[in-house]
Amino acid sequence: MAYFPFFVDVTNLQGLVIGGGNIALEKVERLLAFDAKLTVIADKICEEIKEYGDRIQLVEEKYYSDILKNADYVVAATDNTELNELIYKDAKKLNLLVNVVDVPDLCDFIFPSVMKRGKLVVGVSTSGAGPQVAIRLRKEIEETIPSDIEETLDILAKARIEAKETIKDPAKRRKYLIDLANSLLDKDK
Numbered sequence: 001m002a003y004f005p006f007f008v009d010v011t012n013l014q015g016l017v018i019g020g021g022n023i024a025l026e027k028v029e030r031l032l033a034f035d036a037k038l039t040v041i042a043d044k045i046c047e048e049i050k051e052y053g054d055r056i057q058l059v060e061e062k063y064y065s066d067i068l069k070n071a072d073y074v075v076a077a078t079d080n081t082e083l084n085e086l087i088y089k090d091a092k093k094l095n096l097l098v099n100v101v102d103v104p105d106l107c108d109f110i111f112p113s114v115m116k117r118g119k120l121v122v123g124v125s126t127s128g129a130g131p132q133v134a135i136r137l138r139k140e141i142e143e144t145i146p147s148d149i150e151e152t153l154d155i156l157a158k159a160r161i162e163a164k165e166t167i168k169d170p171a172k173r174r175k176y177l178i179d180l181a182n183s184l185l186d187k188d189k
């Protein structure tokens with residue numbers, strides 16, 4: 001296996017979380033931090049997940065395979081190993097990407113340890129070798145990020161749009177944007 005860190009626009013995809021316990025809640029919260037479109041199906045959905053009811057679709061029923069038809073990707077987080085395996089098989093028949101929470105062999109994608117500050121996103125993965133290492137390194141990286149990074153990236157995003165209009169020469173535009181990025185990042189040093 002080799003996990004490539006695509007940064008996927010989850011606002012445009014329909015995610016399906018199967019299971020409504022603590023582990024499902026963690027996955028839901030991580031995805032909602034990115035405004036993911038989500039459906040949660042479980043015969044028992046915990047209160048904490050229900051509190052997100054205005055942002056996600058809740059289906060308080062047992063898993064049925066037809067629900068996969070509306071999904072783009074699936075997270076299987078039930079406490080039933082055989083069921084999680086069945087979900088994996090059903091989802092593969094539809095060519096969906098699946099994450100079975102505690103079974104790396106049944107994960108087409110895995111959750112990294114994530115830091116998000118405005119437009120900056122850092123995701124650290126150990127390819128499943130040791131989530132604890134991913135968590136610790138993510139925290140260490142977090143400490144090196146300038147406190148005004150959100151503002152810096154907002155300024156740069158605007159400047160790039162303007163520069164595409166106003167500086168027609170690609171080489172000059174590139175130099176302008178690299179210098180601006182460096183000056184913003186260096187200004188507090």
Ligand SMILES: C[C@@]1(CC(=O)O)c2cc3[nH]c(cc4nc(cc5[nH]c(cc(n2)[C@H]1CCC(=O)O)[C@@](C)(CC(=O)O)[C@@H]5CCC(=O)O)C(CC(=O)O)=C4CCC(=O)O)c(CCC(=O)O)c3CC(=O)O
Pocket residue numbers: 026027030099100101102103104107109110111112113114124125126127128129130131132134135138
């Ligand atoms: C493969 C992967 C699949 C996936 O879940 O996507 C996976 C698998 C497994 N995790 C297990 C255990 C723990 N996982 C955590 C925590 C996190 N695990 C996450 C990701 C991943 N976990 C993917 C690989 C990530 C990578 O590449 O490094 C994080 C980063 C993101 C997230 O979960 O969203 C999140 C931290 C979020 C944050 O804080 O930043 C803790 C610590 C804790 O809970 O505090 C423990 C207990 C301590 C321990 O065991 O180390 C077990 C053993 C289960 C058992 O048998 O008990 C398996 C199964 C196995 O390894 O066989």
Ligand SMILES: NC(=O)C1=CN([C@@H]2O[C@H](COP(=O)(O)OP(=O)(O)OC[C@H]3O[C@@H](n4cnc5c(N)ncnc54)[C@H](O)[C@@H]3O)[C@@H](O)[C@H]2O)C=CC1
Pocket residue numbers: 018019020021022023024041042043044045046061062063077078079080081083101102
């Ligand atoms: N809790 C933990 O710390 C960890 C748990 N795991 C694994 O993650 C999985 C889930 O754990 P928790 O969320 O803590 O369990 P939980 O017991 O809190 O929740 C299980 C959920 O599965 C749902 N479910 C069961 N059968 C179903 C069916 N037929 N259709 C739809 N939903 C169904 C239940 O309704 C419930 O919402 C387990 O397999 C567990 O082994 C892995 C690592 C750590």
